[in-house]
Structures are given as structure tokens and as C-alpha cells.
Amino acid sequence: MKKTQRFRTGLGKATFGPQRRRSMGVRLGVWVFFAVAVVVSWQNLAHPPEMPPLGPEVKSQHLDYPDTFELRRQYSEQFSITHHVVQKGESFSGILSSLNLSADCAVEWQKECADFPQLEKIQPGEELVFYTPRDEDRPVKLIYQAADGSTFVFRKQGETWESQKKTPQTISITQSATGAISESLYGSCLEAGVPPPLIMELADLFAYDIDFNTDLRRGDTFAVYFRQEVKNGKRVQAGPILAAVMTVNGRRFEAFHYTLPDGYSDYFDADGDSLRKMFLKAPLSYRRISSTFTYRRFHPVLKIFRPHLGIDYAAPTGTPVSALGDGKIVFKGWKGGFGRYVEIQHGAKYKTTYGHLSRYAEGLSVGRQVRQGDVIGYVGSSGLSTGPHLDFRFYENGKPINFLKTAFPHARSVPAKIKADFLKVRETYLAALQDVGVAQADTKESGAP
Structure with missing residues (x-):
């Protein structure tokens, strides 16, 4: 016999079966959950919780230090600062005169400063910086940067002068230069950046194999790897040459500096033979x-x-x-x-x-x-x-x-027992020369790489 469901219309109560009542309960629970979630979220947005402290309270501090730019501005308002680079043929007294500065201070410097340098022997390229009160012609401070990198500071304190010498640390650097012969070895090397003293040293290295009077031709090439001593960014000593390569009329000549265990220091070719021979190639240099x-x-x-x-x-x-x-x-x-x-x-x-x-x-x-x-x-x-x-x-x-x-014997050669060390030094120098476009040498030494 089939069960029937009965309904009352109007405001009367509806009668449902068990399955229908369970479905209605689930739906009611979901709606209640969402209603509670919305209420809680709204309360959090309206009244957010306080954030926990991140750490101890940092109090702002006032950094009390001088304004360097302002100090310089005030200083420049008091003094006229003149920078001068010494030119060829100039003297210290002549420089003072050309700058309309009194020469009396030079006499005072020499009298009161024990380590006063001989400014009358200044050299081209050295620098002078004068500090003179505005509307006056007597400097109250002089900075003199000498060719050897030393700096002399003369400063007037009251009625007397004080001097101070600052000698910066010498830095040793290495440098490579390469080029081709145009008009002369000297001019070409100078243009390539080889220091003048080392140009003559380069000619001396190969004086046993190259006659610079007759052998050089336009287009012959050279490469030099050398050391320099620098102070205050200025070269104070050039040399020695560590390695050099010259290609003259299609022939390649090489020189590598090396010191033997007995202290004998000289230049050797790629095979370890000294460049020094019994006779030079010519009794004169740079003449045809x-x-x-x-x-x-x-x-x-x-x-x-x-x-x-x-x-x-x-x-x-x-x-x-x-x-x-x-x-x-x-x-x-x-x-x-x-x-x-x-x-x-x-x-x-x-x-x-x-x-x-x-x-x-x-x-x-x-x-x-x-x-x-x-x-x-x-x-x-x-x-x-x-x-x-x-x-x-x-x-x-x-x-x-x-x-x-005529072929003449070499002065000395690198002993066989230290040949490996010489070859290592040679390869280091060749690597430095390769950086400026010089190809590695072809040698007859079977042990050479």
C-alpha cells in the first residue's frame, strides 16, 4: 500500500517526510555559517586588532657634523686659489711675477722652513697651488707637488711660516706598449707610450743584433713590457724593461729579463741565451x-x-x-x-x-x-x-x-737545471705582450710549450 503526503494550504502546517526534513536542515546550517562569517569579518574591518610592537622604540637623533660644502664655500670667499702647472723654461720667481704675486714670501719660506725645497730648480710638469687672501698679493699657503711625487705644504701661522713634506707610498705597476716604426724608433716608441729613458734601453737590448742605423724600416714593429714606479699618480721612475719583442725586416728578436741563481741579471732570448755578445752591432746609434x-x-x-x-x-x-x-x-x-x-x-x-x-x-x-x-x-x-x-x-x-x-758567441746562457723556471718566466712575459697583440714566439727549444 502506497504512503501519501498531505499538505495544508494557507497558514496551515505542512507535513514532510524524513528525507525532506534532513535536506532542509543542511541548507539552513550553511546559511547560518555564512551569516556568522560575514558578521565576524565586518567587526575585524571596523575594529582591527592592535599590531604587536616590532622592537624597541627608535628615537630620531640629530647628526651633528660640519657641512663640507658650506665650509668650502666660506673658504673660497676668503681666498683666491690659483693652480699653475710649470712649463718648460719657467722659473719660480717668473711664475710669481706672471701671477702678480709678491716674491717676498719665497724669501721667508727659505729662511724659516728647514726642509724648504729649491723652488728655483722646479721642473716642467710640477704643480703649484697658491692660496692668497682676496685683494692681496701675498700668498698665505702654497702646495708644491714635485716631480718625484712628494708634496710640500707651506702655511703661514701668525707671523711665521710652517712647512710640511708629504711623501706618498711608491706603487710599482707594469705596463705594455706596442707600435710600428714610422719615422724613427724614438718617435714611434714615444707615440706608443714608452717612457723616453726606456727607448734608449730598448735600443741597448738589441744593440748586439740590430743596427738601428741601417736595419730599421717603416712598418717594423715593437712591443715592450716594463715596470714603473708611481707616486701620487705620477711616474717617478721608469723601468726596468721586463720583456721586449721587435720584428725587423721580417726577423723576430726577443728579450726577457731574468736573474740567475748567482745574482747575474741580464736579458736572454727565447732559448735562454744572453743577448750580450762579444761585440755590439755598431759603434754608433741612430745614424745612417x-x-x-x-x-x-x-x-x-x-x-x-x-x-x-x-x-x-x-x-x-x-x-x-x-x-x-x-x-x-x-x-x-x-x-x-x-x-x-x-x-x-x-x-x-x-x-x-x-x-x-x-x-x-x-x-x-x-x-x-x-x-x-x-x-x-x-x-x-x-x-x-x-x-x-x-x-x-x-x-x-x-x-x-x-x-x-759574422756570428759571435753569447756571453752566458741559462743553465739547464733552471731552464724550466726561465721558460715559465718567459711565458708569463709573453702572455703580457699578447695582451697588446704580440704573437707568441716560435722557438727551437724542444721543451718550450
């Missing part, structure tokens, strides 16, 4: 050769053909002439068409001669021992000569030879 070695040469004065077994070096009168190697003076005096003439005996095998000198080096005499590179005289035009030049000749066992084509 007026005539080369030949057995048939027209003499410009006598106008006859005769063997001229030597080399003429054209150079201005007074150019120093150096001994090609160690030896003993065996002749000094006038010798016919050679004019003032010097002969040097190098051991039992070799002899060099130097003619047409204008004068001899002071103290030069027969029997005196000379060292390689010592000045023995000066270029001239004595004897049969139409212009200043050096007549240089080289003899082996009494016979004239073309020494430019």
Missing part, C-alpha cells in the same frame, strides 16, 4: 751608414778606386763613438788619411779601428783597458774626409772582415 762594405769603392777625396774594407757611419761632428767590445787601446794618434785614429785589440784574435775622429775621449791613452760601450772619441772629419763621419774597420787575425755577417 754612408757607405757599406765593398772591395771597390770610390774615395770621395782622393778620387781613386781602392779597397775600403770597412763601414762609414755618417753622423754630426761630436757624436760619441763607442768601443765595439772589451779590449785594450794599442794606438791613439794621427794616422795619415784616417786623421785622428784609435785601434783597440780584443784578445789575440780581433781588432777594431776608428778613424776621422774630431777628438778623443778624456783620459784615453795607449795601454788603457776599455769596456764594451765606453766612449773612446767623437765623430769628426779629420784626415782625408769631405764631411763628418766615422771610418770603422774590423780585423780578424790581421785580416779585414765584414763583421756584420
Whole structure:
């Protein structure tokens, strides 16, 4: 028999079954939950809880320190500050005059300051800073920055002057420079950033293999890795050269500085052989050769053909002439068409001669021992000569030879037991030169990388 559900209309009570009553209860509970949630959220928004303290209360402090910019402004209102870089030919008194400053203070500085520098010997590039009260011509303070990096400060305290010398710490730095020959080695190196003293040192390094009078050509290249001593951002000492590479007429020449265990310090090639040899490549530097070695040469004065077994070096009168190697003076005096003439005996095998000198080096005499590179005289035009030049000749066992084509032994070589260390140093230097575009050397050393 089927169950029936009965309903009353109007305001009467409705009668439901059990399942219907459970469904209505669930719905009522959900609505009650949402109503409570809304009420709680509204109370939190209207009355948010207090945040817990983050830490101890920080009280603002007043930082009491001087305003540097304001102090400088006040200082500049009291004094006129003049900065001057010393130019070539300027003197300290002349600088004071050109700046309309009184020279009396210089006398006071020299009188009252014990470590007063000789400002009359100032050099180009040094700097002077004068502090002068406005509308006056007598400085009350001077800062002098010398070429060696030292700084002198002169300050007037009352009626007297006080001085202070500040010597900054010397910093050693390394630097590389590279370039190509344009007009001359000197000018090209200078343009590339090689310090002037090191240009001559570079020429000395390769003086045993390169004749800078005749060998250099436009486009030949050089690279130099060197050390400098710096104070206050200024170079106070240049050198030494640590490594150098030159490519001349397609040939590559290398030099690496290295110190042997016995303290002998020199420059070596890529194989560890000393660049120093028994003889230099030329007795002069930076001058062209007026005539080369030949057995048939027209003499410009006598106008006859005769063997001229030597080399003429054209150079201005007074150019120093150096001994090609160690030896003993065996002749000094006038010798016919050679004019003032010097002969040097190098051991039992070799002899060099130097003619047409204008004068001899002071103290030069027969029997005196000379060292390689010592000045023995000066270029001239004595004897049969139409212009200043050096007549240089080289003899082996009494016979004239073309020494430019003769190979001479090296002074020393790196011992085999420390060769590995030398190669390590060499590679370090080559890496520094590679940074400026110099390719690594090809060597004959089997152990070289």
C-alpha cells in the first residue's frame, strides 16, 4: 500500500517526510555559517586588532657634523686659489711675477722652513697651488707637488711660516706598449707610450743584433713590457724593461729579463741565451751608414778606386763613438788619411779601428783597458774626409772582415737545471705582450710549450 503526503494550504502546517526534513536542515546550517562569517569579518574591518610592537622604540637623533660644502664655500670667499702647472723654461720667481704675486714670501719660506725645497730648480710638469687672501698679493699657503711625487705644504701661522713634506707610498705597476716604426724608433716608441729613458734601453737590448742605423724600416714593429714606479699618480721612475719583442725586416728578436741563481741579471732570448755578445752591432746609434762594405769603392777625396774594407757611419761632428767590445787601446794618434785614429785589440784574435775622429775621449791613452760601450772619441772629419763621419774597420787575425755577417758567441746562457723556471718566466712575459697583440714566439727549444 502506497504512503501519501498531505499538505495544508494557507497558514496551515505542512507535513514532510524524513528525507525532506534532513535536506532542509543542511541548507539552513550553511546559511547560518555564512551569516556568522560575514558578521565576524565586518567587526575585524571596523575594529582591527592592535599590531604587536616590532622592537624597541627608535628615537630620531640629530647628526651633528660640519657641512663640507658650506665650509668650502666660506673658504673660497676668503681666498683666491690659483693652480699653475710649470712649463718648460719657467722659473719660480717668473711664475710669481706672471701671477702678480709678491716674491717676498719665497724669501721667508727659505729662511724659516728647514726642509724648504729649491723652488728655483722646479721642473716642467710640477704643480703649484697658491692660496692668497682676496685683494692681496701675498700668498698665505702654497702646495708644491714635485716631480718625484712628494708634496710640500707651506702655511703661514701668525707671523711665521710652517712647512710640511708629504711623501706618498711608491706603487710599482707594469705596463705594455706596442707600435710600428714610422719615422724613427724614438718617435714611434714615444707615440706608443714608452717612457723616453726606456727607448734608449730598448735600443741597448738589441744593440748586439740590430743596427738601428741601417736595419730599421717603416712598418717594423715593437712591443715592450716594463715596470714603473708611481707616486701620487705620477711616474717617478721608469723601468726596468721586463720583456721586449721587435720584428725587423721580417726577423723576430726577443728579450726577457731574468736573474740567475748567482745574482747575474741580464736579458736572454727565447732559448735562454744572453743577448750580450762579444761585440755590439755598431759603434754608433741612430745614424745612417754612408757607405757599406765593398772591395771597390770610390774615395770621395782622393778620387781613386781602392779597397775600403770597412763601414762609414755618417753622423754630426761630436757624436760619441763607442768601443765595439772589451779590449785594450794599442794606438791613439794621427794616422795619415784616417786623421785622428784609435785601434783597440780584443784578445789575440780581433781588432777594431776608428778613424776621422774630431777628438778623443778624456783620459784615453795607449795601454788603457776599455769596456764594451765606453766612449773612446767623437765623430769628426779629420784626415782625408769631405764631411763628418766615422771610418770603422774590423780585423780578424790581421785580416779585414765584414763583421756584420759574422756570428759571435753569447756571453752566458741559462743553465739547464733552471731552464724550466726561465721558460715559465718567459711565458708569463709573453702572455703580457699578447695582451697588446704580440704573437707568441716560435722557438727551437724542444721543451718550450
